Amino acid sequence: MINQIYQLVSPRQYEVAYKEFSLNDDHIIVRPTHLSICRADQRYYTGKRGKETLAKKLPMSLIHEGIGKIVYDPKKEFKVGTKVVMVPNTPTESDEIIAENYLESSKFRSSGFDGFMQDYVFLDRDRVVPLFKEMDPNVAAFIELITISMHALSRFEKKAHSRRNVFGVWGDGSLGFITALLLKRAYKNSKVIVFGKNAHKLERFSFVDQSYQIDNIPSNVRIDHAFECVGGIGSQSAINQIIDTITPEGSISLLGVSEYPVEVNTRMILEKGITLIGSSRSGRQDFVNTVDFLKENQDIIEYLETLIESVQPVKTIQDIINAFEKDLTSSWGKTIMLWRI
Ligand SMILES: NC(=O)C1=CN([C@@H]2O[C@H](COP(=O)(O)OP(=O)(O)OC[C@H]3O[C@@H](n4cnc5c(N)ncnc54)[C@H](OP(=O)(O)O)[C@@H]3O)[C@@H](O)[C@H]2O)C=CC1
Ligand SMILES: O=C(CO)[C@H](O)[C@H](O)COP(=O)(O)O
Ligand SMILES: [Zn+2]
CATH class of the missing domain: 3.90.180.10 (Medium-chain alcohol dehydrogenases, catalytic domain)
Known part of the structure; x- marks a missing residue:
């Protein structure tokens, strides 16, 4: 044919x-x-x-x-x-x-x-x-993009320490939105904070506990674990801001794709004992899990429609x-x- x-x-x-x-x-x-x-x-x-x-x-x-x-x-x-x-x-x-x-x-x-x-x-x-x-x-x-967040959450669950009081999601685009949404659903008692560049995009994250523009983060904000959903040149400043904001022994899930290598503050990664978790693409099981999840949580589809x-x-x-x-x-x-x- x-x-x-x-x-x-x-x-x-x-x-x-x-x-x-x-x-x-x-x-x-x-x-x-x-x-x-x-x-x-x-x-x-x-x-x-x-x-x-x-x-x-x-x-x-x-x-x-x-x-x-x-x-x-x-x-x-x-x-x-x-x-x-x-x-x-x-x-x-x-x-x-x-x-x-x-x-x-x-x-x-x-x-x-x-x-x-x-x-x-x-x-x-x-x-x-x-x-x-x-x-x-x-x-x-x-759905493929939703499986990316689903896959990252399942890697996080296996690799990160068990204190999950506060999550930080960097990136106010599609992947940040989906990751924050799934985190909010998976960890109902945890606080989810989104860190983004644009006020008009952050307004769309109506379901999170807090959002901050990256040039206006109060100095006392701390997170247990972070998800970087920025990519490109912006991922460098995002990762370094995460390193500054995270509490010791937290994990950083890296999802953003950059065309070039980015410079990160390894001294503070060492000093804080941070775990970096790379997360790329997804497999069949992530698709099955995502379709099952959407079937059981159909109210979430309304948010995804936005x-x-x-x-x-x-x-x-x-x-x-x-x-x-x-x-x-x-x-x-x-x-x-x-x-x-
Ligand atoms: N790991 C994987 O398997 C996958 C990775 N990706 C990657 O994830 C990244 C994000 O994808 P997607 O959400 O679709 O893209 P978007 O461009 O929609 O989202 C990125 C967002 O991050 C914002 N941003 C820029 N700099 C910062 C910063 N320092 N801190 C916080 N936010 C910032 C951007 O704002 P502005 O536009 O104003 O610059 C934009 O709103 C891309 O690199 C994409 O390729 C996507 C799918 C799968
Ligand atoms: O979007 C993605 C998965 O959904 C990945 O970021 C993409 O596959 C990366 O591929 P490439 O190396 O060709 O940029
Ligand atoms: Zn993709």
Whole structure:
């Protein structure tokens, strides 16, 4: 079967590629319906990743956040039309210690191999998780981003000390919002404080106990553990501010992605005995946990809906470009593409 794949060939330029796929029982075919743009996609689209990386990875189809409908299952385990969320991480082996998203042999869609911007996505059969019928499809489109926070919380739970009175979340964007929301739900008796750059974004975090602008933090504020959800150049000052604010032996979960290495105050990391927990991507179990969590906590979907900034029907390559450009000019939230190409 010949499939049409919409690939980024150079910054801000997409072309259609035609690829032959052969079907076997290990695969299923999904027609994407709702796709959502991640900051990582924008770093490729705008050429921020640098010439060497782009030369290695392009042409490549972007997007690793999305849902679709099953159109074909050779084993007939899934009914045609079943709504599913797609798992972008694709492991080629398993390991008893190292999770699938940290294995060097794993492939991740839209970071080295083709993402979801295709007419049909061919997936290993364990790379989809069925959705429940009440799930808002525009929120479901960015379930992958919710799994990132879910995964970070499960790593935190395994690795951090047990005092959880006060959490600090740095970053007033989408990932900070979702992480703060999940923390508030998972640790009902804990205080969650958000630290951000923008008053208008912090106003959206109505469910947290406290929020501060990073240039106006009272000197007596202390946190037990922190989640850094900033990324880019801002992550340097965020991490160093966390180091100053955290109490000894606290943990810092690092989630923000930077293009360049950042300088951090190692002297104070040592002196305070801080644990740094790197957290990247997610695996099938995080998707299962997230869908189960959303099914059992449907009131939370209302909060997640406030992250939807724009919903763009996409029928042509120009529509893809328009959606990416619109996303770049939005100061808040997620851009969803209704995939009708
Ligand atoms: N670990 C993982 O697997 C994943 C990581 N990410 C990464 O997480 C990061 C955040 O993603 P996302 O929320 O979507 O992006 P956003 O750009 O929406 O959020 C980042 C927010 O942090 C704010 N900010 C900038 N500097 C600081 C600072 N020093 N302290 C506090 N806040 C600050 C930004 O404000 P302003 O815009 O005004 O600068 C912005 O509102 C990105 O780097 C992204 O690539 C995303 C998904 C998965
Ligand atoms: O967004 C992400 C996961 O949701 C990751 O940040 C992304 O996969 C990083 O990939 P890359 O190295 O290609 O920037
Ligand atoms: Zn992402």
